[in-house]
Amino acid sequence: MKLLVLLTIPAFVSCWGQMVVKDKTGMVIENLTIDGKRDQVETRAGLPPSSITFTEWQQNNGIVIDGGSDITIRNVTLKNIAGYAILARHVKGLRIERVTIVDSGSRNGKGRNNATGGILLEDGTSDFVVRDCRLERIRGNGIWTHSRMEAPRNVRGVIENNTLDTIGRDAIQVGHATRIRVENNEGRRIGFPFDIVDVEGGAIPVGVDTAGNVDQSSYSRNRFFEVNGKCFDLDGFHDGEITENTCRNTAIYPSGHFGIVFNNTNPEMQSRRVTVTGNVMEGMRYGGLFLIGESHTVRGNRFLRVNEAGCPEKHAENGCFYWADQPDLLSSGIYLGAKAERPDPSKGNVIEDNEISGHGMAAKCIAFAPGVKPEENTIRRNRCR
Helix, strand or coil, X not given: CEECCCCCCCCCEEEECEEEEECCXXXXXXXXXXXXXXXXXXXXXXXXXXXXXXXXXXXXXXXXXXXXEEEEEEXXXXXXXXXXXXXXXXXXXXXXXXXXEEEXXXXXXXXXXXXXXXXXXXXXXXXXXXXXXXXXXXXXXXXXXXXXXXXXXXXXXXXXXXXXXXXXXXXXXXXXXXXXXXXXCEEEEECCCHHHCCXXXXXXXXXXXXXXXXXXXXXXXXXXXXXXXXXXXXXXXXXXXXXXXXXXXXCCCCCCCCCEEEECCCCCCCCECEEEECCEEECCCCCCEEECCECCEEECCEEEEECCCCCCCCHHHHCCCCCCCCCCHHHXXXXXXXXXXXXXXXXXXXXXXXXXXXXXXXXXXXXXXXXXXXXXXXXXXXXXX
């Protein structure tokens, strides 16, 4: 059943089904509860082909906004949604505020998450705000943007003051976008429960993830507790800032990883000019920071209790080697790499006034991949213990 809303909904209404809004302007959807009856309608499927939008592919969503402008969704509750709770494509001026999403998302054929359940904005959605929302027990991603390579990037967005608890994939992901601010969000139990993590697909859960080509963006003052994966993944991130974020773990988790990871999968970008300052990463399974690229500033961060896996001594139980020619990769506090998805040796970077502590950090506080020259980077006043 599809419901088409053309006007503001002034009173509290409860309904079952999918709401679809196409090419509308100046609309408010509020005071509404949608129960998607997930257990009755879930179809186990994977992600769509790269040439197809999620709007075209995914069924059994909560609210779908396809095109249009100046649309507000507020004071809405969505529960038991099999697809995406809110799915928007190519919308200008979208505001999502004080929305509650619980117990949503479906699975793939192996019973793992297929990224569904949360809020997805795709294909050139611009001038958007996602604020003061609560998401709990989401099988896939919590809040994210996505665009196909041939589609316009998402632009000028704010994701702030949201709380996310028990998320199976990424709490927040900025995908193929520019001028996005991710600020003051709090996440707990990211990559939980363990059996929903898409291990076969290599989808390591992340507190704040990045994909595609992302620039002129900032991730600031976000707080994460118990991340079964990476805290921040900067795959495709360049010309931006990662400042004053916190990520703390109290245990070693199955998909545990680094605190902050640079990467360069998208061929349209180069890892350049990223500022990483004032962050606290505590209790990481492996290192605090994996760095590639040029002209980055890494200053005043605290990487505490890193290498909780006890590498390399505990290789048999914790898997301490990733690349055979780089034995220090998973046992270092800050690792200056020579490549990620593509070659991009670390050089011209400033790494100063950081604190690094944990197993083996007196010897391997800062390490270099083969081919990376220490003298081509400025490294000073870092405290290792």
